[in-house]
Amino acid sequence: MTLNNADESFVARLRGLLPDAAFQADPTGFLQEPRRRWSGRGVVVSPASVDEVSTLMAACFEAHVPVVPFSGGTGLVGGQITEELNPIILSLARLNKVRGIYADENVLEVDAGVILADVQQAAADVGRLFPLSLASEGSARMGGLLATNAGGLNVIRYGNARAQCLGLEVVRADGTIWNGMSRLRKDNTGYDLRDLMIGSEGTLGVITGASLRMMPRPADEATAMFVVQDPAAAVALLSKAGDQLGESITAFELIHSQGLDFLDEVALDYRAPFATTPEWCVLTKVGVAQGQSAQAALETLFEAAGDLILDGVIAQSQQQADDMWTIREQIPEGNRRIGSISSHDISVPISTVPEFIAKAPDCLAQVGAFRINCFGHLGDGNLHYNVFPPKGRARDEFTNQREAIKTAVHDLVHQYGGSVSAEHGIGRLKVTDLETYGDPAKLVMMRAIKDALDPRGILNPGAVLAAR
Template sequence: MTDFLNDLPDLTLSVPTQAYLEEPRGRYQGRGLTVAKPATVDAVAAVLTRCNARGVGVIPWGGGTGLVGGQVSETRDCVILSLEKLNRVRDCAPGDATLTVEAGVTLAEAQAEAAKVNRLFPLSIASEGSARIGGVLATNAGGVNVLRYGNARDLVLGIEAVLADGTIVSDLKRLRKDNTGYDLRHLLIGAEGTLGVITAASLRLMPIPAERSTAFLAVESPKAALNLLADMQGRLGESISAFELIHRQGLDFLAEHFPAMRHPLESRPDWMVLVEIGGSKGSAAAFETALEAAFEAELVSDAVLAQSDGQRQALWDIRETIPEGNRLTGSISSHDISVPLSRLPEFIERAGVAVRAIAPDARINCFGHVGDGNLHYNVFPAPGRMKADYVNMRGQVQTAVHEVADALDGSVSAEHGIGRLKVGDLERFGDPGKRIAMRAIKAALDPNGIMNPGALFDGAPLG
C-alpha cells in the first residue's frame, strides 16, 4: 500500500515493529502502514507531498516518549514518519548563543553539544536520553527548569518545518527580534504534528552557572512550600531554576520498587521540596543563608544540602525515578494539570475530596513542578488491589480531577499535550473560540487531514 514511496531518495522504509506502535503507558496499540525514515528535509517533503496527494495519514515519530498517545493511531493505518535519521548538528554558534540541530537529535545530545562550548541548553525532562528535539518542540515540553528558563517554545529562535503539502518552511535565523508577520515558529511548536513536521530548530543557549546548589527539604504542607518559594525568590531572585514538590507517597512507591534507593531525610515528612539554584560566584553562600532564614521562619523542618555533584545527582535521581515507581505500581488515572500558584493548595485539597468520594481507598501521589504551577496528580489502587479493580471508576476519577482544575482557572494539560488521550477534555474544557480558531488553522494548513489524524481533534469535519 506504500509502493508510491519506494523510489524516493534518502528514504528508508521498514515494517513497523512494536516500538513504533506503542506508547509508554500501554493505553494504545497503534497501527501503521510502514515506517519511513527520511535522511534529509527534502525527503520529508517528498513523503508528505505523495501522502497528501493520496490522502494517506502521517504520524510524525520522534522518540516515542509522549504520554498522551500523540505518536500512535488505533483507528487509521498511517505512514509512521520517523525522524531518527535527521540527527545532524548543523551549526553551533557560541558567540550568538545558539545551537542549530535537526529534529532527530535527542535532548541529551543537544545538551552535550552545548556543553562542548561551555554553554547550557537548560530544557530537562526525565526522558531526555530518548526524546528527540522534534517531539520535544511538537509537544512544547516543559520539565524541571521551566521556572527559570521557560517551556520549549521559549528556547527556540527559529525552525525549519515541512507542511502537509510538502512546502518547506525554512526559518532558522538566529535572531532575537524578527517582526515580519505571523510567527509560524510558535504556531508549529506545540501543534503535536497536526500542522506539519518540524525538521530542525535554532535553539537558545545559556551561560553555565558558576555555582549550583541543590537541597532536599521537608515542609509542613503545599501552602508552606509556596511560602518557602516566595521567601527564596525574594532573597535569591531568578537564580532558582527548579522547585519540585514531592509527596511521601511517591517515596513509598520508590521504597517498594527500588529498595536500594535511600530516603534523603532522617525524618519521613508528608511533603518535601527539591530546590536547585544556579548563579554567579557567591550564589551558593546566598542559598545557604536563605536556608538558614527558612529554618528560622519555620518554613523548613529538615534539609539535606548536596555537597558534591554525586550527591546532587542522587537527589535528582529520586525525583526522576518517581514516574517509574508510579508506572510499576500501576495508576488508576494520571493527570497533568496546572493552576495558578495561589490555588495549588486548594486544588490538592479539593481534588483529594473528589477522588475519595469515588474511590475511598485509593492512594494519591501528587508531585511536580510546583514552582510553575504544574502538578502530576496520579491516583493508584489501595495496597493489595489492582488497577483493574477500578476500571469502572477511571473515567469518573479523571473527570473529577479535571473539573476541579478547570474550576480553579487551571488547565487539564500543563506540559504533556492533548494527543489522543485528552481530545474529549479539550472539547469539554477548552475555550470555544480557541477551538474554532484551531480548527480553522488546521483546515487551512492541512485541508486533507493527513497530519497526525486523531490527535488534538475528534473526527468531526474541520472546516
C-alpha cells in the first residue's frame, strides 16, 4: 500500500486542526528504544483528548500518512519505533487523567496515557489493588501495556494486562471512535473487540481509554528467597507451593547466578541475602486475606519442601523484602548495561522448563561461546533467555551471530510447543519469527483482520505483520 511521509505541508495542515500544545513534545525521547538497539524517525504529536486523537487519525487516514502510537516507549520489540518512513508518532502522554473510580464495583476508568504506577496508586488510594506490576511501571502507560498485553511479576495469580481490562475506548484508523468503556463483567453481545484490540500493538486502533478491574488488597504479604539445586527443583517447589498455598502465591521468579554476577560487574548496588551467590534461587511472594499470616504460610512451605530448598531467607521486615525485590528489578538493568547479543522472551510448558534450560546451552554451543542469563517468571513458564558476549568482549563483535543465536533458541522453544514472545509482543523485532513459527491459519486470519480494520495500512505499518 502506498503511504506518504508526514512532510512539512501535512504537519502545517495538522497545526490548523489541533491546538499548539499538541506539537510541543521534545522528540528526543521518542526516537530511541530502551536497549538502544536502533533509533527511529517521525513527527511527534500529543493530543490531549479522544476528540483530538480522532481529528488526527482522520487527517492521517485521508492523507495515507502512517501513525505509530507511543505510550511510555518502554516496549522491548521495537513496536513504538520505526526507521522506515516519517510517520506521525502519536504520543498518549497528555491523555493522563483518571476518569472515574467505582470502589464498590472494583472498577477504575483511566485515559490511556496514565502511567502504571499512577494507576496502582489510584487503586491503593481507595484501598484496592491494581495488580499489574513490572520493572518499567514508572514509565509504561496503560495504552502501551494493553496494546502489548503486558505480563510482569504477578501474572501467576492475577493474569496479564488482558485479565485486568473490562472495557476500552479506541480510535479507529479513519478517526471514528469505538466507545467500549464497559464496566460490565458479563457481556456476550457479539465479537469481543476488547480482547482483539488488547495485544494488537497499535496495528488495529489507538487505545485512548480503559476500564480496569481492581482487586482486594491482600491483608498481609511476605517475601522469601529460596536456594534450589536446579530448575527441576524450582519447578517441583512451585508445584508444592501451589498445593500448600493455593492462589495466595503472587509471584514465583527464577534467578540464575549470572544475573547477580552481572550486577557486580556493572557495579549496581544490591544487598545479597546469602553469603555466597547460589547458582539457582527462587524469589517468591505470597499475599493472604484477613486473619492469616503470610510469613507463617512461607514457613509452612519451607518445612513442607524438605530437600527441595537448600537454603532460604524469609524477609523479616519490609526493608528486607524490598532488598530482595530490588535484586530482581535490577537484573534487566544489569543486562542492559552488559549488552546482550540477543534477548529472548520465551515460554514453554512449565514442566518442560528444566529440560529446555538443560538443552539450550548445547544448541548455542554450536554457534559459539557465550554467557547466558536465564531468569524470569517461572510461575508462568516465561523465561527471559538472554545471550551475552564472553567477559571483556563487546556485543558488537558478535552482530553477525545474532541471527544464528536467535534461531537456535527459538527453534528449541518451538520444539517444546512454546512461544517466541511470551509477554513483550511482536513489534518489528519478531515479525519474521511470527511468520516462521506462527500457525499458518492464524496468520491468514490476522491479515484479514488487519485489512478490515486498517484498509489503508496506516496503523503502525511493519509492526506485528510485515508492511505491504
